[in-house]
Amino acid sequence: MxxxxxxxxxxxxxxxxxxxxxxxxxxxxxxxxxxxxxxxxxxxxxxxxxxxxxxxxxxxxxxxxxxxxxxxxxxxxxxxxxxxxxxxxxxxxxxxxxxxxxxxxxxxxxxxPSSYQHFETGDQLQQVQLSDGSTVELNLNSELRYLNYKDERRVTLIRGEAFFKVTHDSNHPFIVRAGNGQTRVTGTQFNVWKYEDQVKVTLVEGSVLVSSGDNDGGYRLGPGMQASYHQGDFEPSLAQSNDYGNALAWRSGKLVLDNLSLRQALPVINRYLNKPLLLADDNAARIRISGIYNTREVARLVDTLPKVLPVYLTRSKDGSTVLNRIVPPPSRG
Incomplete structure (x- = not known):
């Protein structure tokens, strides 16, 4: 720091x-x-x-x-x-x-603040109620804190993922801090995912204002939009999701990978692993993956990858699993 x-x-x-x-x-x-x-x-x-x-x-x-x-x-x-x-x-x-x-x-x-609440999950999903009446669904291995001040309701998502249904109060904004940015709302439904220094916000209903860093402004999202940022980003990246249900599938215990490159998929997969999967190089990173998996059984996915993708597994010095691309033999003729 x-x-x-x-x-x-x-x-x-x-x-x-x-x-x-x-x-x-x-x-x-x-x-x-x-x-x-x-x-x-x-x-x-x-x-x-x-x-x-x-x-x-x-x-x-x-x-x-x-x-x-x-x-x-x-x-x-x-x-x-x-x-x-x-x-x-x-x-x-x-x-x-x-x-x-x-x-x-x-x-x-x-x-x-008039109240302080702390919630943490292990291998079970959990739904909790905040003192302002808002509800939060917590994914596996997630942790957050909530403080209710007169001028704002403040949540810090320490790790993991949470789906918020925020009680409307136009005079009492609801702010979720994750990584180096924040999401500001008065009443709406949205999802926040955090892994290491990466954060993704998905809006389901209403509108939210997302900023990265300590910028006074931000970008307003409409339903179906997503904002992503990393530590140090001056502004978030915005995207319109045609099927944001994939991002919310964890609420039903599912992990949906829809034709993602391994570079995109690994942060989502690693979120559920004790030790992260690593990529050997850019050749491995470009391989694409699809499928629907049980969030409680993501560890089993690692062992099946060589059966469904052109990869083989090796170990790094610290014991992490490394994905290597199988290079096809040169064509003859």
Whole structure:
């Protein structure tokens, strides 16, 4: 992460993560794996420790955090940037809202959310309801956080895929942050897919405004349109989908590959694998694939690829599977 000035979305991402860890580390069901993940997050950037410590102090000042044996206490960290009120909000929200005056002032000023929700799926699809009445369907291995502020409803899709049915509220926009961009709506139905630094938004009903990076503007989508972007893209790529149902087939447990090149298909396939498939070269990347597969059995697809495509499998040094194109023998005559 860049050690210079943070963009608003980067600052919010650190704040949301610090809020999440502050709550999880004080929960009775916090697992050893979560504590390892927290340590990794803490070591990833020096700003993380400072943000977490600030959140922890607010919670403890409110005296609403239980003292448990597995909580990580940090030494005070010097912050390199002045702190405004909003970054305090995420971690302190639930604690401060228990104090009527502080909670009311914080909500009225737009500093504090009225609710915080966190959802994570494993090998099962899940439908959840947000505190504003919106519903979200989560694909396998997906994770998101939701905070409800006075001036906006904010979701961070950390990983995976989600289908949103947003309760209409023209004065209270619904914003989904994924990767380095965001999707802004007031009430509609749309799908957001995220894998590594790639994001794709598919609109089903209504309209959404999609932007990449921290641009103030964005591009408005109509039903059936898709917007895609990668980390660092100045603007998203737009496309009209004739059959956006393929992008939503996961809701029925299906993965649909409709004449895609392996370069296009691998991010979709890898989303369901523990270790990603790799391409040996551009020759392999240009091979096209079609088919309908069960999302819970995508790992089996890997073993069948040599039976349906002109490829053979090898292993990289780290154990990942590599797809190599079978070169046909030269023609005679």
């Amino acid at each position: 860049n050690q210079d000035r943070l963009t608003p979305s980067e600052d919010d991402a650190i704040t949301d993560a610090a809020a999440h860890w502050c709550m999880r580390l004080h929960a009775e069901d916090c697992t050893a794996a979560e504590r390892v993940a927290f340590s990794q997050w803490l070591a990833a950037d020096p700003r993380h420790a400072g943000e977490y410590q600030a959140m922890l102090e607010i919670w403890q000042t409110a005296d609403l955090l239980p003292r448990t044996h597995n909580v990580v206490e940090l030494k005070p960290q010097r912050r390199t940037q002045p702190r405004n009120w909003r970054p305090f909000a995420s971690a302190a929200a639930i604690a401060l809202l228990a104090l009527p005056l502080a909670g009311w002032v914080g909500w009225e000023q737009g500093w504090l």
